[in-house]
């Protein structure tokens with residue numbers, strides 16, 4: 001890190017120390033890839049129990065990576081896991097966790113007010129050069145950044161689930177984000193061995209803007225029963241998924257994908273505060289609402305559109 005300059009003079013901050021706030025599904029994954037690529041990571045959550053689970057998740061995921069990568073050298077694999085885990089420290093104290101941080105990546109609950117409160121606190125605690133990034137899927141980066149006095153050093157880093165597997169990172173700049181910050185975030189994504197794409201701070205960025213309407217249209221097709229097979233009406237869900245897999249080359253059908261993402265997450269994206277209310281592509285669906293109300297949230301609860 002270039003220190004001793006005023007923040008505006010810091011060009012292309014080299015990111016070494018990364019603080020990740022939120023050790024859930026996404027935060028643990030981001031911590032894993034950052035630690036695997038030699039960063040010193042501090043993972044923050046609200047309790048030690050949650051953080052213990054996050055480390056367990058990271059270890060489990062690393063074991064799967066190592067099985068493939070070090071198939072013929074199991075000792076080297078063990079060594080790799082040890083080294084990566086050593087790169088991750090955990091904390092429930094945000095204050096100390098951001099003190100020597102070059103980059104803070106926030107992956108906490110999807111709630112604007114809670115994210116703003118967190119960043120407004122961090123803004124006072126973190127050094128001036130520290131870049132702030134949010135992993136939000138459906139909130140406006142500008143709205144989150146407005147709680148800080150470092151909007152030039154604030155951007156979006158939108159990872160995909162499961163983070164260790166998915167190659168893409170959407171790097172989001174707001175009108176206030178400086179070119180240096182964007183360059184640092186793009187560069188950081190490449191160092192993580194991901195492929196970044198730059199996006200504007202618009203609803204759904206690129207992937208969800210295209211994917212969520214596709215999923216919602218699939219749900220609506222199924223809801224209307226238009227594509228129910230006449231000799232086996234139960235097959236319509238499968239038919240929709242098979243059609244998109246074999247006809248459009250998608251690795252998963254849209255309904256299977258919805259179950260994988262989580263039906264509650266899909267609902268929270270379409271209810272996002274920043275969407276255009278006049279755009280029918282993001283209208284809700286009675287069937288989706290019913291499944292969510294019944295606790296059928298997809299893979300994670302054992303049932304959504306399909307049973308697991």
Ligand code: NAI
Pocket residue numbers: 021022023024025026027044045046050106107108109110111114118135136137138158159160161261265
């Ligand atoms: P999660 O529920 O698995 O994890 C969130 C974690 O944040 C929990 O461990 C919780 O204890 C912790 N947390 C909540 N408030 C906190 C606070 N004030 N300080 C510290 N820790 C706090 O959620 P998940 O799925 O990891 O999502 C996190 C963020 O990533 C959300 O903004 C979501 O929109 C975004 N995202 C989610 C994706 C997904 O597929 N699940 C994909 C891309 C982005």
